[in-house]
Amino acid sequence: MTRRQIHLAAHFPGVNNTTVWTDPSAGSQIDFASFEYFARTAERGLFDYLFLAEGLRLREHRGRLHDLDVAGRPNTLAILTALAAVTEHIGLVGTLNTTFNEPYELARQLGTLDLLSNGRAGWNAVTSSDAFHGANFRRGGYLDHADRYVRASEFAALSKALWSSWRDDAIVADAETGAFLRDDAIARVRHESRLFDVDAVFDVPRSPQGRPVIVQAGDSPDGRDFATEHADVIFSLHTEFADAQQFYRDVKGRLAAHGRDEDSLKILPASTFVLGDTAEEARERSREIALAQVRPQTAITYLEQIWNRDLSGYDADGPLPDIEPDTGVETAQGFAGRHAAIRARVGQLREQAAAENLSIRELVIRLTAKHTFVGTPEHVASEIDRYVQERATDGFTVVGHVTPHGLDEFADRVVPLLQERGSYRRAYDEGATLHDLLGLPPVVAPART
Amino acid sequence: MPDRIHLAVALDGAGWHPAAWREATARPTALTSPAYWRGLARTADGAGLLFATIEDALSLGGRSVEPDAETRRDRVRGRLDALLVASFLAPVTRRLGLVPTATTAHPEPFHLATGLQTLDHASRGRAGVRLVAGSTPQERANFGRHAEGPTGLPASGRVEDDPALLAAFREAGEVADVIRRLADSWEDDAIVRDRETGKFLDRERVHNVVFEGEFFSITGASIVPRSPQGQPLVTALAHQTIPYRFAAEHADLVFVTPADAAAVGGIRGELADAAEATRTLDEPLRVFADLLVLIEETRGEAARVWNRLQDRAALTTDARVVVGTADDVVDEIRALAEAGVDGVRLRPARLPADLDAIVDRVVPRAAAAGILIPDDGAPTLRERVGLPRLASRYARQEVGA
Numbered sequence: 001m002t003r004r005q006i007h008l009a010a011h012f013p014g015v016n017n018t019t020v021w022t023d024p025s026a027g028s029q030i031d032f033a034s035f036e037y038f039a040r041t042a043e044r045g046l047f048d049y050l051f052l053a054e055g056l057r058l059r060e061h062r063g064r065l066h067d068l069d070v071a072g073r074p075n076t077l078a079i080l081t082a083l084a085a086v087t088e089h090i091g092l093v094g095t096l097n098t099t100f101n102e103p104y105e106l107a108r109q110l111g112t113l114d115l116l117s118n119g120r121a122g123w124n125a126v127t128s129s130d131a132f133h134g135a136n137f138r139r140g141g142y143l144d145h146a147d148r149y150v151r152a153s154e155f156a157a158l159s160k161a162l163w164s165s166w167r168d169d170a171i172v173a174d175a176e177t178g179a180f181l182r183d184d185a186i187a188r189v190r191h192e193s194r195l196f197d198v199d200a201v202f203d204v205p206r207s208p209q210g211r212p213v214i215v216q217a218g219d220s221p222d223g224r225d226f227a228t229e230h231a232d233v234i235f236s237l238h239t240e241f242a243d244a245q246q247f248y249r250d251v252k253g254r255l256a257a258h259g260r261d262e263d264s265l266k267i268l269p270a271s272t273f274v275l276g277d278t279a280e281e282a283r284e285r286s287r288e289i290a291l292a293q294v295r296p297q298t299a300i301t302y303l304e305q306i307w308n309r310d311l312s313g314y315d316a317d318g319p320l321p322d323i324e325p326d327t328g329v330e331t332a333q334g335f336a337g338r339h340a341a342i343r344a345r346v347g348q349l350r351e352q353a354a355a356e357n358l359s360i361r362e363l364v365i366r367l368t369a370k371h372t373f374v375g376t377p378e379h380v381a382s383e384i385d386r387y388v389q390e391r392a393t394d395g396f397t398v399v400g401h402v403t404p405h406g407l408d409e410f411a412d413r414v415v416p417l418l419q420e421r422g423s424y425r426r427a428y429d430e431g432a433t434l435h436d437l438l439g440l441p442p443v444v445a446p447a448r449t
Numbered sequence: 450m451p452d453r454i455h456l457a458v459a460l461d462g463a464g465w466h467p468a469a470w471r472e473a474t475a476r477p478t479a480l481t482s483p484a485y486w487r488g489l490a491r492t493a494d495g496a497g498l499l500f501a502t503i504e505d506a507l508s509l510g511g512r513s514v515e516p517d518a519e520t521r522r523d524r525v526r527g528r529l530d531a532l533l534v535a536s537f538l539a540p541v542t543r544r545l546g547l548v549p550t551a552t553t554a555h556p557e558p559f560h561l562a563t564g565l566q567t568l569d570h571a572s573r574g575r576a577g578v579r580l581v582a583g584s585t586p587q588e589r590a591n592f593g594r595h596a597e598g599p600t601g602l603p604a605s606g607r608v609e610d611d612p613a614l615l616a617a618f619r620e621a622g623e624v625a626d627v628i629r630r631l632a633d634s635w636e637d638d639a640i641v642r643d644r645e646t647g648k649f650l651d652r653e654r655v656h657n658v659v660f661e662g663e664f665f666s667i668t669g670a671s672i673v674p675r676s677p678q679g680q681p682l683v684t685a686l687a688h689q690t691i692p693y694r695f696a697a698e699h700a701d702l703v704f705v706t707p708a709d710a711a712a713v714g715g716i717r718g719e720l721a722d723a724a725e726a727t728r729t730l731d732e733p734l735r736v737f738a739d740l741l742v743l744i745e746e747t748r749g750e751a752a753r754v755w756n757r758l759q760d761r762a763a764l765t766t767d768a769r770v771v772v773g774t775a776d777d778v779v780d781e782i783r784a785l786a787e788a789g790v791d792g793v794r795l796r797p798a799r800l801p802a803d804l805d806a807i808v809d810r811v812v813p814r815a816a817a818a819g820i821l822i823p824d825d826g827a828p829t830l831r832e833r834v835g836l837p838r839l840a841s842r843y844a845r846q847e848v849g850a
Contacts, residue, residue, distance in 0.1 A: 055672035
């Protein structure tokens, strides 16, 4: 019996406390050389794709810029397209918002990335509706929260229609007759709804993979519905084995209703890893990394975000604050719900801290710096393989904790073991598109009327 | 001896002649391929051209207002996003400035600004942009956000006679302003990585842009740290009063289309008047003249090719057209240099054929004739044009406070 094949994505280190900038080997988070190095490492490790998050506004904390974590990152589309020029095989997947973009423009940008990379583009479609991020955009925070996924779903459908509006053989370029396009080369795309009024003729030819791969990351019921309708990959947060298996069954079980088979949607949860020559050494390193990820200031800041209070007088190595959270002014809209939610969250944290006798810092380590796989390369490889063979995931989105070297060890020490187990590719197929790498069914252009 | 000038090239599809794709030297099925663009850019880069502009538009028919632009099948159709083409070319070129065209009517100014900053990082200081005002009805239909807008030049041919076009130029001005403000929002040394204090960022050196305009508002800093050039090289193409004013107020460099060298003085005069009225940038506006060129070994062969192209599709253009030998083109460049332009942007009638001719024959002869500014090794595009690197405006404010 052939083994299920593992799919891996490489997450460029982001702007939260997972990324340890204080590490002596940490490099620039913005120089192109860092991105090139990371992409080449992922390609050396035969990953399916490189994954990039998106910034729409710098993080703030209590009304001021958050200054403890890495900040500042590139425009997603521009950096991925630059990386297309220095890589050959690896997929390039970017996070791009459906609220603060327009379908025609985003589809042509992703179409451009897809053509310039010879079919290696992907789009992690995310939604947002808040006024904080909206402040940087023409329409501001214009979208009702409830409409986020309505817009996202229509956006995706409209984008797919644009990407399939060109025939594969649209360009004939017959110098003799003077016909550049064949007669029915491009279908007009009409979409009229409460949220869109588009009457478009697309201007980017069809790519070798038909259209970019679509990734989805939200975990809400609306997010799962979006995924089962539109996505090719889910970037989930379900990494605990039993939980992951349950999520896998749930999502894959919904596909039949959409006329899709199991292989057409891959589930690649976020995961972190720490290696050591022995289990003991790996545990020690994991502890060191966690302490670097959650410095005392980081822990206090984390609680301040929940408490909405200045907690700088508290000792991170001491117990949780006994002061109650500031839940805002009572006249504020939606006060009751928010008030209850904050109270509940604080109660939950107090319970957890009490049950395990945790300091502030230890609690925040539990919450934000728990590493998915810790052990020898053999252990990590066997765990990853177990998740895939036993249908808890189709693979993982690996998040390194140091820029740009965070993936080196994984590529050098874990990947060869996955290959030995017969669960991972030994080379890229020449000319493979990202759809091919992920083992997704080919994109079928809709029949023309 | 004339003042020395710069040479740049304007890249678009199969070239600037609408029948160019039918030539045997054309590669009409490769116009949206990575190999095609990599080849063009490396050719221009290797010859030491100052920069390449890349055309763009947000509809199939481009900026054409011909009624059949969306449906006719005898023209090159299909293009790539110019900012992303430039981003793709950044790592595979060394010295060439990369100047994509950007429409200002539809895209989010924030995305455009961060895209240009990222291009500047990826190219290590070679990013520019050519800003285009306004939109066409088909672009508006593609976006579906605004039904109203300009429908081409009014009967008078003057921008100032159409309120929608005037508004479009004001909007383009706001976009130019915001691109520069966001580029300045991080000071050069905002990233401190101070392990003692635990601060990655000095938040006093990152500034929220607060821009309230007629067309949009922005509240926030860029997500991209300050790039090698600080600000990208901002350029515009202009043919008449309102666009001249736009360029004088907002651009570092303007492309103009003198009918001949004798017309340069008048255009420079108009630009100087506009600058007098509106320019607040410290450096004078750089002026580049456009020439559309078709180059063959002999004038006879050039004329024969030109006639063949014109028989297939008549070219209508704003720029002076030179059909002839490399020496003819060098003579034209020399005349423009003597007339006082800072540079010449060549629009190849055919790609890659006329770019190859520019690189193989025009550039060496112009250099030998002493009319080209040699590459002095200045690290960024702005510095090659002679623009000093400026500190963030917010840093300057602090010094003055």
